[in-house]
Amino acid sequence: MVVSVLVEIKFKQKEKTFDYNVPSTLKDKIAIGKRVLVPFSNRKLEGFIIKIKDDSIYNLKEIISILDEEPILNEELLLLGKQISDETVSNLMSVYQTMLPKAYKANIKSNVSIKMDTYIQLISNDSALEFLSRSKAKKQNEIVNDLLNNGILLKNKYSNSLVKTLQEKGIIKELKKEHYRIDNSTNVKKLNTLNDYQLKALNEIKNIDKDVILLNGITGSGKTEIYMHLIEETINKGKDAIMLVPEISLTPQIIERFKNHFSNKIAIFHSGLSDGERYDEYRRIKKKEANIVVGARSAIFAPFTNIGIIIIDEEHSSTYKQDHNPKYNAIDVAIKRAKYYNAKVILGSATPSIESYARSKKGYYGLVKLEKRANNARLPHVQIIDMKNEIKRGNKLFSKELLDNIRIRLDNHEQVMLLLNKRGYSSYLTCNNCGHVLKCPNCDITLTFHKINQMNRCHYCGYAEYITDICPKCKSKALRSFGVGTEKVEEEISKIFKDSRVCRMDIDTTSKKGSHKKIINAFSNHEYDILIGTQMIAKGLDFPLVTLVGVINADTILNLPDFRASEKTYQLISQVSGRAGRKSINGEVIIQTFNPDNYSILYAKNHDYDGFYNKEMIIRKKLKYPPYYFLALIKIGGKDFNTTFNESKKIGNYIRNNIDNNTFILGPSVSSISKINNIYYFDIIIKYKDKLIIRTLLNNIYLLEENNKKINIDIDINPINL
Numbered sequence: 001m002v003v004s005v006l007v008e009i010k011f012k013q014k015e016k017t018f019d020y021n022v023p024s025t026l027k028d029k030i031a032i033g034k035r036v037l038v039p040f041s042n043r044k045l046e047g048f049i050i051k052i053k054d055d056s057i058y059n060l061k062e063i064i065s066i067l068d069e070e071p072i073l074n075e076e077l078l079l080l081g082k083q084i085s086d087e088t089v090s091n092l093m094s095v096y097q098t099m100l101p102k103a104y105k106a107n108i109k110s111n112v113s114i115k116m117d118t119y120i121q122l123i124s125n126d127s128a129l130e131f132l133s134r135s136k137a138k139k140q141n142e143i144v145n146d147l148l149n150n151g152i153l154l155k156n157k158y159s160n161s162l163v164k165t166l167q168e169k170g171i172i173k174e175l176k177k178e179h180y181r182i183d184n185s186t187n188v189k190k191l192n193t194l195n196d197y198q199l200k201a202l203n204e205i206k207n208i209d210k211d212v213i214l215l216n217g218i219t220g221s222g223k224t225e226i227y228m229h230l231i232e233e234t235i236n237k238g239k240d241a242i243m244l245v246p247e248i249s250l251t252p253q254i255i256e257r258f259k260n261h262f263s264n265k266i267a268i269f270h271s272g273l274s275d276g277e278r279y280d281e282y283r284r285i286k287k288k289e290a291n292i293v294v295g296a297r298s299a300i301f302a303p304f305t306n307i308g309i310i311i312i313d314e315e316h317s318s319t320y321k322q323d324h325n326p327k328y329n330a331i332d333v334a335i336k337r338a339k340y341y342n343a344k345v346i347l348g349s350a351t352p353s354i355e356s357y358a359r360s361k362k363g364y365y366g367l368v369k370l371e372k373r374a375n376n377a378r379l380p381h382v383q384i385i386d387m388k389n390e391i392k393r394g395n396k397l398f399s400k401e402l403l404d405n406i407r408i409r410l411d412n413h414e415q416v417m418l419l420l421n422k423r424g425y426s427s428y429l430t431c432n433n434c435g436h437v438l439k440c441p442n443c444d445i446t447l448t449f450h451k452i453n454q455m456n457r458c459h460y461c462g463y464a465e466y467i468t469d470i471c472p473k474c475k476s477k478a479l480r481s482f483g484v485g486t487e488k489v490e491e492e493i494s495k496i497f498k499d500s501r502v503c504r505m506d507i508d509t510t511s512k513k514g515s516h517k518k519i520i521n522a523f524s525n526h527e528y529d530i531l532i533g534t535q536m537i538a539k540g541l542d543f544p545l546v547t548l549v550g551v552i553n554a555d556t557i558l559n560l561p562d563f564r565a566s567e568k569t570y571q572l573i574s575q576v577s578g579r580a581g582r583k584s585i586n587g588e589v590i591i592q593t594f595n596p597d598n599y600s601i602l603y604a605k606n607h608d609y610d611g612f613y614n615k616e617m618i619i620r621k622k623l624k625y626p627p628y629y630f631l632a633l634i635k636i637g638g639k640d641f642n643t644t645f646n647e648s649k650k651i652g653n654y655i656r657n658n659i660d661n662n663t664f665i666l667g668p669s670v671s672s673i674s675k676i677n678n679i680y681y682f683d684i685i686i687k688y689k690d691k692l693i694i695r696t697l698l699n700n701i702y703l704l705e706e707n708n709k710k711i712n713i714d715i716d717i718n719p720i721n722l
């Protein structure tokens with residue numbers, strides 16, 4: 001017997017397998033989807049059995065051992081991996097590794113132990129009752145009574161000698177059960193009764209005959225409640241449910257709502273789990289102890305075998321696309337998995353991606369709308385402030401309207417959220433004498449001043465240096481900071497509103513495990529009056545006392561060199577506005593901008609998604625962007641600027657010579673950040689209609705350049721960021 005094994009070496013070729021003989025002792029245990037240890041050059045490598053073949057005439061090496069009792073990838077997941085590898089033009093082994101928790105890698109697995117708890121249990125109820133009728137030992141009787149009431153109990157709750165006595169008397173026995181690092185068991189809270197609008201939407205979702213349904217419901221309309229009802233119905237039918245959220249750490253409130261109802265039927269998956277915790281959750285699913293998974297992107301690979309529904313909340317979120325290889329999009333994966341199991345995919349959002357909305361308008365997806373807020377709450381009133389006028393009045397950071405409104409809300413004992421999409425203290429430092437701007441020595445990007453530790457930091461490579469006020473170029477003492485970050489906003493707001501309690505949420509204040517939750521809980525308990533944050537605070541949070549949301553500078557995203565800049569601005573403003581006035585008190589949103597006439601800001605002010613969509617589609621069509629064309633981004637990186645540019649031109653020419661006249665190519669041009677970590681980057685963008693032709697072309701480029709040591713090529717199909 002011979003097996004083809006996919007080994008853990010990342011070749012540029014997507015799927016490179018090697019054949020091995022199977023020693024007769026292992027033949028019975030061979031199955032596709034199991035992992036094996038094989039000799040490779042002088043090393044031992046792990047790999048997946050992909051194919052079983054007849055004996056070979058060649059003299060093959062033998063596999064060393066089989067690592068799994070049961071295949072860890074079943075037929076569905078093996079096939080899924082192949083499709084993802086094809087569509088993202090990435091290595092199959094790296095796809096399989098992405099699909100599995102890290103603990104399944106042999107070298108890590110040894111560090112992740114399975115912990116056991118010891119319980120006690122009655123041997124039989126009858127003998128226990130008989131024992132109680134004649135026993136006078138008070139403490140022994142107590143244990144037996146506890147067990148009659150509870151079934152099983154942790155052994156270490158009781159004294160060893162008492163337990164031993166009862167064991168010797170033949171009343172109780174020990175039982176070992178796996179100890180999971182996460183305890184999801186809670187008391188079950190009943191689901192809310194849906195209101196009429198929600199019921200109507202729920203029925204539409206169930207009755208529309210489409211594989212994918214877009215639930216376009218405004219913020220606070222009660223989408224999460226609908227998800228919970230859908231999941232309840234799914235598991236009642238004995239099927240499994242997957243629910244994806246953009247980032248678990250940002251959505252502790254949603255997780256709480258799910259845990260409170262579904263209790264330990266839920267497994268939670270996210271990047272913050274330790275390898276051990278992740279391994280536990282994964283096995284709870286495999287053992288069918290959990291039939292719901294809630295998680296971020298990678299939870300889409302949960303090893304369920306009877307999926308009934310997949311829900312993707314905030315479907316427009318860029319976190320569903322993995323930004324490193326394999327660059328898969330969890331929505332595409334969801335659609336494939338759902339198709340295999342004949343299940344539905346529900347995409348939920350107040351501000352769907354233009355692509356998803358276009359698909360629903362064209363009838364590829366079903367479309368269900370939810371246009372009223374639950375609890376009779378109204379959408380907030382949005383005011384746009386032209387900062388050009390404010391600057392003339394001497395208000396650099398905060399407009400008069402914003403400050404006046406914060407004052408009013410604080411006087412009413414309500415809460416305020418302020419958003420600025422830039423962390424740190426200032427945006428950059430520049431010399432007042434010679435105009436020199438402080439940049440990272442490794443990257444073509446300005447350094448950000450962080451006041452708290454007196455450092456200038458590069459947000460790309462992590463480079464950090466202590467600040468001075470002396471210009472490194474002209475040596476004069478004239479360095480000044482410009483622009484603002486969240487740290488500065490926090491400082492200024494605390495100065496202006498001396499009596500208020502201010503907290504901040506951004507990468508710098510949330511690097512510790514559990515710190516998101518702490519800040520969110522504290523703010524939720526009204527331990528703070530004002531929450532300042534980056535886009536982290538924009539999504540999914542539900543604070544009933546927040547009545548004012550201020551966007552300090554709406555232009556941070558608008559000015560990005562990305563064709564989705566308007567879409568992202570619209571989404572951010574609507575999402576953050578959605579945090580205001582979620583309960584009975586009416587909400588107010590104040591948006592500060594230097595572009596008060598920009599259409600994405602104006603449509604967001606009027607909560608007019610359809611208006612924004614129509615306008616944006618005209619632009620997309622004219623510029624040949626998605627959803628009219630697909631995009632592929634080829635990033636070429638190299639240490640030497642000129643060499644990299646010349647190699648990029650060669651690749652560009654190769655593409656030009658191999659495309660038809662309905663495919664368009666831009667570049668190579670210098671990437672928007674031209675240098676990161678001392679590597680220069682060039683971009684080539686292809687706009688195309690025919691997926692298959694482009695896939696072949698891109699594969700060929702990988703193969704042609706496999707041995708080109710001067711450059712590194714990275715391909716991103718349907719990139720989320722340009």
Ligand code: ADP
Nearest residue numbers: 192193194195218219220221222223224225374
């Ligand atoms: P969305 O997910 O659309 O933003 P949520 O499901 O979070 O909306 O609902 C907004 C608020 O209204 C939440 O506080 C939620 O608990 C409440 N809510 C939604 N639907 C109901 C309902 N049917 N009964 C009671 N409260 C509800």
Ligand code: ZN
Nearest residue numbers: 431434471474
């Ligand atoms: Zn200078």
Ligand code: ZN
Nearest residue numbers: 440443458461
């Ligand atoms: Zn850098």
